[in-house]
Each structure stands twice: as structure tokens, then as C-alpha cells.
Amino acid sequence: MSDTGLGVPDFRTALPDPAAAENVTYDPSRARLRAFSSPLETTTEYGSPAYVTEYRSRCADRHVETAVEYARAHEMVCLDRQVGRHDALSFTCRYYVPREHGRIALAMETLFEPAAPDAEPDFVTVQVPDHDEVAIRVLPEAGVTAVLGSDYTGEAKKSFLRLFMFRAKQRGGLGLHAGSKRVRLAADDGTTETVGQLFLGLSATGKSTLTAHGMGLDPPEDAVLLQDDVCALLPDGTVAGSEGNGLYVKTIGLERAEQPAVYDAATHESAVLENVAVGPDGAVEFDSDEHTANGRAVVRREHLASADDAIDLDRLDQVFFITRNPAMPPVARLSTEEAAAAFMLGESIRTSAGDPSRAGESVRVVGTNPFIVGPAGEEGNRFRDLIADLDVDCYVLNTGHVGDPGTDVGVEDTVTILRELARDRVAWTVDDATGLTVPREVPGLDVDAFDIADNLPDHERRLRELRAERHSYLAAFDDLDEAIQDAVY
Secondary structure: OOEOOOOOEOHHHHOOOOOOOOOEEEOOOHHHHHHHOHHHOEEOOOOOEEEOOOOOOOOOOOOHHHHHHHHHHOOEEEEEEEEEEEOOEEEEEEEEEEHHHHHHHHHHHHHOEEOOOOOOOOEEEEEEOOOOOOEEEEEOOOOEEEEEOOOOHHHHHHHHHHHHHHHHHHOOOEEEEEEEEEEEEEOOOOOEEEEEEEEEOOOOOOHHHHHHOOOOOOOOOEEEEEEOOEEEEOOOOOEEEOOOOEEEEEOOOOOOOOOHHHHHHHOOOOOEEEOOEEOOOOOEEOOOOOOOOOOEEEEEHHHOOOEOOOOOEOOOOEEEEEEOOOOOOOEEEEOHHHHHHHHHHOEEEOOOOOOHHHOOOEEEOHHHOOOOOOOHHHHHHHHHHHHHHHOOEEEEEEOOEEOOOOEEOOHHHHHHHHHHHHOOOOEEEEOOOOOOEEEEEEOOEOHHHHOHHHHOOOHHHHHHHHHHHHHHHHHOOOOOOHHHHOOOO
């Protein structure tokens, strides 16, 4: 086996040639992929396939040799797909999976665009669900990932998106676990102005809901989703998207009334459902957690009314950190250093996409991004430098409730805030309780109802303890700039 020159073997050359190996079915059709997985399929009332996996959330990182040997000896499906369209961030990704697990390849075919013919792969993933040990092994410099013992589609998807973000950092940018959105607003002179927004948050905190929301705008104004999950902020202010074909959306509690665009896409016959309850008659039950609360649908962008054809954002104007911390107001405006601190804190709640047994617990994840390769402190420094150079406005959004039990922050409350921020119609003041810059007035919103002092019992003690916890957390990152560590809010 040859060496890559990076100190690791070139496992890609050891894998079977998908165009010539007899044990590999290369780039099969959707119908054939469904046929491979037919014993595992339940056909829904919409004509779409639904599957139940043994593993229903992502696994911890840890045998590339084992995956390569398996791929050489067993009947495999192989796909070449493209991640990203941006000139600086576009990669050919080769994916191997055993033929009997062709449903995972079906999901990957739905998520990512076809690669250019005869393109050599930049990234390679081999997934072996039936291995007797669960292990994820990533060789970032070589662009190789082995997924052993898990049949969860999220492992395949993130194997490529993790490396997409790693390459973005190597090229002076920063990969982000974020949704991107373009808002077009009517100007006084009859033209339209464009506002680019990013939403950083862990799964199930409202990132997808807010990114896909139309914000109640009417033509010629609109708000469209560009990316739902992973993108990359580049030094020139553009935000490169990754998934060009589809989205991997959570379905638990999905209702048309609250998320009409996502609901319609998830109930289209082209969707692929994973771990969603389906009755004997094919009836889909999005409210049921029979299999897991981490039910998913892989949907095509073309059937998601809120999604634009483009996946790249031309210019970033606003960044939003989504939290569910009851000690935070519905929105607060952050200085550059405070924004970098918020990035590092990554305050949220655990969800069923990670460890279902701990769903609902408070958690801190740098950048709300569990897929960082390299020192986390460097990510915070890079984020601070990028938004400072680009003069980007940053905010923290509380999408849960203010206080305990407090006042709920509804989706429409948050959307009103986002719309008025895009229009630059929010008046600001400094909150005595938190010291944060918060809205004094937001058209269409009763800001007084969310006052921290009124909603949070014993707020002075709790805020003091929260700041101490945050400072202690940030101080643990030796490579994080001290100015960011000291910007605890």
C-alpha cells in the first residue's frame, strides 16, 4: 500500500475500483438502491421509503484497515457525489456501503449532487454497519473515514461534512454547523436590499425552523433557505454551502401548520424516511417516538418551497447563536469579543441526535459543532478575526423560555425579531440585570414580557454563578485569546 506523503497509508488506492471491481455496484439508480434494501423497507402512504436503523444517533469517534478489507471482500455499492459548489470548496466524495444497506446510499444520493464524471475522489468513506464493534475513524489529512458498526445515515453524511469544514479552515475560512439564509427586503427607492443570515445551534433547538421560515414576507420581499446544516465562512465574506441536493431534517412533532415547507417536502414521494413510525397501512406518524425521538427525513431541495436553488451566500451580515438558556433574553446584541465568547460557549441543550439518553440536559459545545477537527480555541480566534474583518453583526437568540418557569419565546416571537433586525428597526438599550445590549423596542413584540429580572427568580445570584461558570469554561482553552476569555457576558 502506498503512502500519501502525510504519514498515513493511501487507503484510497487499496479500495476496489468502483468502475471495474466485480463486487462493486457503481452509482446504481434510486430504484435499484431501494431494491437492494427492499427487505428493510416500509412504503409510506406517500409512496416514499421508510427504514428503521439499529443505531439511531451518531457514535463517538474511533480501523480503516478493517473497512478497506471488508470492501474488497464483500458485495458493495459505491457512489461518487459532490459536496459544495463554491470555487474554493467543492469536493468529490466516494462512498462505499454493503449492498444490503443500499438504503444509506439512497439517502446520500438524495442529499448530495452527482460528482463530475471521472473525477478522482477528494474524500472517501467506507461504512460497514454489520461490524461487531462500533468505531468511527477519521484521517482528515488523507480525507478518509471508516464507519464501523453503525447503520445510521448521519454518520455517512457527517463523514464528508466534517472534512468539508476541515478544508475550509485550511483555506483561511471556518467551517460552521449552521444554517444559512438570504433575506430580500424592499428599499424606499423601489429596489431590494439583501441581508445574509447564519444560524448556529445544535439539532432540535430551532436552527432548521428559523433557517427555513419565510418570515411572513410578501413579494417582492422573501426569505429563502440556502443551507440547513453545514457551511463555511470564507475570508471574502461569502458563505459556501455543502449539500446541493437535499436536507436531512428532524421529523419528531413535524406539523404542517408550523413548518409547512418542511412538512410538504417530508411527505413527498421522493423523501427517504429513517426511524419514523409508519403504520401497517403506510400511515406516517411524525408525532410518535416509537423508534426514537431522532426520526429523520431526507428531502430534496426542489420539493422544499422555502429553499433556493443557490446554496452559497454572497455576503454575510448577521450571525445568530441559538440557545435555550432561561437566563438569556429573547435576543441580545453582542460585541465582536462577546460573539467569539458565545461561539466558544456554544450553550444549548442535548438532543436525541447525539446521546438520546441525555436529551434535555444543558450542554456547551464549541461553535455548537461536534465535528471540529483541530484545537477548539483556534476556532474561536478564527471566528473572531473573520467577523471583525467582515464587520458582521452578531446576536444570541433564546428560542426556549425566559426565566423559570418563565415566559415562552414562541417561533413567531423569534421570527418577528429576525424580521425587524433585518429591516434595522430594533431600538437597543443596556439591560440592568444582565448587562447585555437588549431591545428597548421591537415593532410587533412586547419586549417587557421577557424582562429577565421579572421572569428569573433570584436572578442576581443565578446570573453571577452563570458568568463564573462561563469564565471557568473559557479559561480551560489555552489557545483561546485572552480578550475572548474576558468577554464573558
